[in-house]
Amino acid sequence: MNGQRQRTVTVIGAGTIGLGWVALFLGHGLRVRVNSRRADAPRVVDEALRLFAPFLPEGTADPVTFSDRLEFEPDLGRAVADADVIVENAPENLELKQELFERIGKAARADALILSSTSTLGPDDMGARMADSSRLVVGHPFNPPHVVPLVEVVAGDRTSPDAVAEAVEFFTSVGRVPIVLRKPIMAFAANRLQSALLRESVHLVREGVVTLEELDQVVTHSIGLRWATVGPFLAFHLGGGQGGLRKWLGTLGAGLERGWELLGRPPMDDETIQSLIAQAERAYGDKSYEELVRERDAKQTAILRTLAEVSAKD
Known part of the structure; x- marks a missing residue:
């Protein structure tokens, strides 16, 4: 070529x-x-x-x-x-x-x-x-x-x-x-991860634990910020302290399967869908699509620029 x-x-x-x-x-x-x-x-x-x-x-x-x-x-x-x-x-x-x-x-x-x-x-x-x-x-x-x-x-x-x-x-x-990808899988990798998080997000909002807007803030001020710099496995490897992932899986990670059983399986019925739409429009409806895109892209490019600067210093 x-x-x-x-x-x-x-x-x-x-x-x-x-x-x-x-x-x-x-x-x-x-x-x-x-x-x-x-x-x-x-x-x-x-x-x-x-x-x-x-x-x-x-x-x-x-x-x-x-x-x-x-x-x-x-x-x-x-x-x-x-x-x-x-x-x-x-x-x-x-x-x-x-x-x-x-x-x-x-x-x-x-x-x-x-x-x-x-x-x-x-x-x-x-x-x-x-x-x-x-x-x-x-x-x-x-x-x-x-x-x-x-x-x-x-x-x-x-x-x-x-x-x-x-x-x-x-x-x-x-x-x-x-x-x-080393083997074919339905919906590939990134969307499967996104889908898993979205399912629990819908569950938490549907159950009234948090509002849709609050759920977005929970993500951007915690795991979203974390995952912009380290992936899930490195995050928990660091979470294990000096013992790394080996220590974390033997202590805090020991109950992972029990925790997974508690995750929700929300039905995407009309009531759920209409509630999500209404909350999204209340939270973000005062801005146009173009305004939201500019805000999103400005923030994401700022993160990428900062990460590039940090990497250049290593």
Whole structure:
């Protein structure tokens, strides 16, 4: 494949994830071609770039240069024909993605790297109708992809190891942190962790232990802050003091299974859903989506910047 500055990346879909990818790729000096069925795609992308550009990683390209490397091609075949990298962001519908990748496989170059942002589907299933799906790799980002570094890289039985290596190289080249999952699993790793925490969050709010807004504060002022610097296992390794995880598991961690039995399994019935929506609107409804995004991205980029400064001093 060509060097980073010479690559053309086709981004399929102008939804939340696709728009984040467009901003990130332009920020890293790539040529970006947007393929979308939306007639207003140029306007939507322009608005997203204005919203996202201030929070791109330091050292990325000046946003005034973006328009020189950005184009729109509504025809899928033409959009992927000469692309080095293709990043698909269509809805989570298996039949839709199978049809899409079949068309991509027929139109794309044989050496093109084909990536999917799917959060639930495997490459073998999505590429079932392709003559050759060996170049199809899952690259699942954590929203927002222009800020949060993680990308889960998932291969299938038919995926070429070279394609996996190229996916890792590509995501690394645009400042992401790719983690290759060692075995396929439904919903991958990060979303499973998020789902486990969300389930107990819903339980605590539903039972009236805390409000939705208070639950968010509990997380951001404790485990959220902790996990921004150390993962769960390192946290408890440190929690064991000089004895590390060995000591912690033998003392405080000895009752883990009993504690797990106490965790809630809240029903997502209409009453629960309407209560969560009402509380969210009371807590955050006085600000627009754009205002909340700016606050979120400003805080997250500040954390990333500080962590980078600390690492540079080590």
